[in-house]
Amino acid sequence: MREAVIIHQGALGDFIQSLPICSGLAALYPGISLHFVCRPAHAELVASQPYFAGAISCDGSRLGPFYLESGWEKVPLPPAFIRSEALFWIGQPASRIVAERLQARLGKRVHWLQSFPVPPRGRPVGDFLLEQMRRLGYPLPDALPSLEVPSRPANRDGVLIHPGSGGRAKIWPLGCWHALIQWLLTTNIPVRIVLGPADAPLSAFARAMAAAGCALELNLSLPRLTALMAASRLVVGNDSGVTHLAAALGLDTVAVFGPASPAMWRPRGPRVRVVNAAWLADQGLAWPELAVPEAIAPVARAVCDLLADSDRVPAFSLRRRTESAADDGAGGFPVPARPG
Template sequence: MSLWEASSAQSAREGHRAVILQPGALGDCILTLPLVKLVREAFDLGGVDLIGHAEYVGILPGRSCVDGVRSIDSVDLHRMFVEPMRFDLVDHDPLIHLFAGYSWIITFLGEPGSDFEQNLIFTTNCSHSAEVVTLPLKPPPEAKQHIAELYAEQFARQSGLPLEKALVDPNAVQIRIGQADRDLGVELLEQVGIDLSKRLVVIQPGSGGQKKCWHLENFLNIARTLRSPDIEVLFLLGPAEVERLRPSEKVQIHGVTRCVAHLSLPQVIGLLSCADAFVGNDSGVTHLAAGIGLRTIALFGPTDPAVYRPLGPRVTVVQGEGNGFAEKASPELQKTVLNNLAF
C-alpha cells in the first residue's frame, strides 16, 4: 500500500465513529466497556464515544477504550420519547448535529421499536445514513448470563457479527491507571495520615441499594482484624453512605480506623491506585476497583453475581444469604473474606 493509500485509509477509518447512549450509573458504564471494545475492533472504527452522566463517564477517556464523552444532561434527548407524529425537528436542530458524525449509534435508552428508537432513526436520517441498535439496559428475568456478555451478544445478533466475535474476557483490565492518578492518590493518603510503607486495604461499606449493603458490623470486624503493624485499613464513604449512615455508625467507623468521604471519582481512582486490596458490596466503586486490576473482594447479597460480577483479573466474589445480608453480622462470611484477603 502506498503512503497516499495508507493515509486515505486512515482518514476513512477516523471518519467512522460510534456513539453509545448509556444512561446508567457508574457500574453500568464500566460493564459497557467490553461492548465499546467490541464495536471499535469489529468495525475498525476511528473512535467510540459515550453519552452518559458526566460524573460517571468523565473518568473514561484516556483511561479506557472510550475516546470521548458528552453529558446526557446537556442534550434534550427527552424530546425523543414522544409519539413520532408529534416529534419535530427544526433546521440546524442540536439533535441532528449530535448524531451527524456517527456511522453506528447504540442506545440503552428506549426499547426496540419504541417511539424513542423511531425518532432516533428519523433524526439520524436527517443528516446521513447510520446503523441504529437498541439494547436493553437490564437483563431479562431469571437471566444467568453476565450482563456484559449479554450486551455483546445482543449487539452481534443485531449487527450481523458472528457470535464468536462477541466474546468477553472477564479477566481483562478495563481501566488504565496513570502516574497522575497515583500521584493524586499519594497526596490524599498523606493528608489522611496513611503510612505508605504499609499494605493498604480500602473498604467501602455502601451501595446504591440498602438491601445490597452488607451489615456495617461485618466491615468493622474485618477492619479490626486486618489492622496490624503491616496493614493500614481505610474506609471510603460515598454520597449514599454519608447520607444513609447514622451519626453513631460514623463514630463507630472513626473509632476503628481512618475514613475519607466526599471524594470525586478521579480522587477515588487515585486512592484505589495506591491500594493493595479492596472490599465492597455490589456497587459502582467495586466495579471500578475490579476494573483497574486491584485485588477485589466483592460481596453479593440479593443480586446475582452470575449476572453482575465485577470484571477484572483479581476479583473474588463472596455470596451471602439474601435474607439477613443487610440486617445482621455474619461471622462465617467475615472469615471467608479474611481468608481471601490473606497477604
C-alpha cells in the same frame, strides 16, 4: 466504520459492564472514534482511551424531547450524531421508543440494546450485551471490562472499603463490616472507608469507624477514588459500582454478594474474589452489634488470600472489651458507641 455514538445513561456498574462493547468496536474498526452520551463522571473514566472522541452529558436537554410524544422532530441534534455511521443506545425497554424516534429523525440505524436481562438470567451482563451486538452483525470478541490504571505507588498499603451500595438490600450487614474492620485494625492493616452521595444512611457508622482508627473519605470524584484504589493493596465492597470499578482497573478486589446473582452481576476482572453471603433484608443497617466470627470468616479468608499474608483466617476475637478481658490478655475489641 470511522465514527459511532454510545448512549448509556445508567449507573456506574452498568456503564462499566458495557465497556467490552467499546473495546470490541475499537478492535473491529481500528482507529474508530466513539462519542459518548453518558454521565459526565463516567466519561472521565474512558477519556484516556484511544477510541474516546468526546462526550455529551446525558443530564442535559439534548435527548429530553425524544421522551415526549411531540416536539422531538425539530430538536437540533449534536454534530456527532449526524456524522456517525451508527449509534448504540444501551438501556431498558422504556428507552426503546426513544431510540426509534432518534432513528426516524436521523434516517440511519440506531441500535437499541437492553442493558441487562429482565427477568435475571444466569450469565454475566457483559456477555449478554456482547451477544446482542453479535446478533446485530458486529462480531465482537469476548472481553472483560478494562480501564487504565493510574500510576501505582511502590509502597501501596492498606485496605479500601466501600460498605455502601445504591441498593439498600445489597449492603452486607453493618455488624459484619464492623467486625471485619475491627479485625483488620487489630492486625495493623490500615483501613480507609469511602462513601458516596448514595451512602448517607451509613454516615453515622462511618464516623464511628473513623473514631476507631479508620481513614474516612466522602463524596470523592471518580479520578480521586481511582487514585486511592490504586494506592491500596486491596478493595473490599458490596455489589456496587465501586467494586466494578476496582475490578475493571485490574485491582485486587473482594465483592460481597447477598440477594443479587453473582453469576449475572459479579464484578469482572483478573483479580476478583466473590463471596456469597446471606442476610435478611432488614439486617443491613443494624449495628453496633458485632457479627459472630463465622459470619465474616469467608470474607476475611478472601482478604487474606489476596493480601498474600496467610492462607487462613488469623485467630481473632469479637468480644466486647471489658476490664476482665483486658486483665487476662484476651484482646477483645472495643465497640464504638453510636453517635447521639
